[in-house]
Amino acid sequence: MGGLFGRVVSGNNLNEVVENRTNLSVQTLNGVRLSKRVAVGGLVGLDWYTGALLTPVGVGARYQFTRPSDQNLSAFVSADAGYGFSWFDKSSTGYIVRGGLMLNPGVGIRLGKPGRGGFTVTFSYKRQEAQVEKPLRWGEIKRDETRIYNRLSIRVGVSL
Structure with missing residues (x-):
């Protein structure tokens, strides 16, 4: 479980808005x-x-790059790849969201003795693509969007 942190630019060249987002x-x-x-x-x-x-x-891999030992602290790298589905997305605005490719490489630490349960803290970059179909307004011929969510991900978890 964790947070996704990033900055979003929206609008057009005349009325551009930059906002911080936490998800x-x-x-x-x-x-x-x-x-x-x-x-x-x-x-x-x-x-x-x-x-x-x-x-x-998707699928994920973890590689512990510190030597396994009796120490309570170890470091690892992670790599996740897959597809983000929009199965549970419900829009009150009439937008139709379709998912896309997801990539999530990172680094982390594990606190706990090898062979026993432990806690993890992971810092990663998350890229998630999505397509959004918006209802047309008067005089418009297309309002669809391609979104690419680029986020810093900070997660804490449990490792068994």
């Missing part, structure tokens, strides 16, 4: 440990962006 992200990765340093698995989550609720589904 909630929840994700679980379940898989297998291939060795003492490598783990892979499937992931599913929910990302609440201001204009869309997306459900990323």
Whole structure:
């Protein structure tokens, strides 16, 4: 569970608005440990962006780059990839949101002895694509948008 942090530019050249955005992200990765340093698995989550609720589904890998030992602290890198679906998105504005490609590389630390449960803190970059179909207004022929959510993700979690 964590936050997605970024800046958004919207509007046109005459009336451009830049805003900070903070959104909630929840994700679980379940898989297998291939060795003492490598783990892979499937992931599913929910990302609440201001204009869309997306459900990323994909695969993830974790590589512990510090030597496994009896220490309570270890560092790792992560790589997740998949597709963000809009299954649970409901719009009161008549917008139709369709998901897209999701990429999420990062680094993190794990607190806890090897072979036992522990806590994780991960810092990553999250890129999520989405397509939005908007209802036409008078005199318009197209209002569709391609959105690319670029966010810094900070998550805390539990590792078993």
